[in-house]
Amino acid sequence: KISNRALYPPGPPTFPIIGNMLSVYIDLKKHKYHHKVWQSWSRIYGNILGLKFGLIRIVVVSGRELIREVSTREVFDSRPDGFLYTMRSFGKKLGIVFSDGPVWNTTRRVLLKYLKHFGYGTRSMEVFIAEECRDLVMLRISDAGTPVFVNQMFHIPITNILWRIVAGKRHIIPDLIGFTEIKSVHNKLHEFILETIKEHRDSIDINNPRDVIDAFLIEMIEHKATAITEEELQIVCLDMLEAGMETVTNTAIFMLLHLVRNEKVQKRLQTEIDNVVGLSRTPSLDDRPNMVYTEAVLLETLRISSVAAVGIPHMAREDARLGDYLIPKGTYILLAIHDLHNSNDWEDPDIFRPERFLKEGSLIQDDKILAFGLGRRRCIGEGLAKSELFMFMTHLLQKFTLKVPDGDPMPSTDPIDGITLSAKPFRVIFEPRFK
């Protein structure tokens, strides 16, 4: 039972109806990014920051212990049910990312089971990624030595990999990539997914699931009672594409950005590739344990450019107590992940320094990095994301040195604000290392 005396957490003064909207508007001009506004307010009002926007309550929690607590308590594992979150799923809570309760339990279980047995760590996953790496390298060979805008370069490979895992095929309609927030595109994507599910139904072998769609169809056939519907499966497919696309693309672009800005880091990464892999073959996932510097570059990128700056909103499913405060049922909860990774608890937080994750030549598996969240809602794509990032970077850096074109400014580490943070457009020259 929650004591009647516990109060909603403190935050900036609110106005009737609009709540904190005006303050956000004003402070965004100063801080430029939403997550920085929350950060500045948390410094004033505390690690449990209470905000109101019309009827919606939003609490922002900061610091490792509180983020851990919210992520692991069942009462906080729901997702918001506002219109913005459900309009992409027929006005209902479906799929995995924005569903909760029994629906979410089932979709998450089926997905994790499939990915564990048939996805991560299997050869086929590595083969998918390696094929995309080969094409990426070929493309860069074709324009080697000339400046290219890189911000879109991972969209197609990443979508291809995801669609292979979900639907067994490589090519999704290219026009649809990267524009899923537009309604007409969304409708087309829905139709396309529905069509793909139909094809799977017609050719399924229940003893040999080929992909995520098969895994769900088999679950539907074997456990009629679990109430997975076709609509549900449609949204699971959409979720996989949307959750696995921008996050990895944006992180990969930031990684290029940090490498091009930090010549010494790039050199050290190339030296590691040369020593461990050499030139006679391409890098593989088996090399990962021997390439601690590459892993450290990856961790440092996830730290300094945390693209999911406040995670995906959680929601309190009942009134609950957090610290000294009352979190009313239905409150949205944001996790200050970017802030955690860039606070003054880190030495020189603004400096890109992979060495901070190394000690006497070994990797410090720093559990201070919570880029994928933790607990009940933890990202299911972490293994895939890290494999992709490792493979993209090692394949490219084995063959090329990245340079800023003469006359172009050094690319800025300041992100573009959005659902996920992304890098501003910049150009790179891929200079072949060996003629």
Ligand code: HEM
């Ligand atoms: C660098 C890449 C990625 C980052 C930084 C990232 C980060 C996150 C974060 C912070 C969450 C929310 C955790 C929470 O609610 O507490 C999440 C959830 C999720 N991610 Fe990722 N993610 C990445 C890549 C991927 C990929 C490649 C996939 C697809 C295979 C994926 C699929 C999902 C799904 C389905 C969820 C929802 C899980 C649930 O609500 O139960 N993510 N991710």
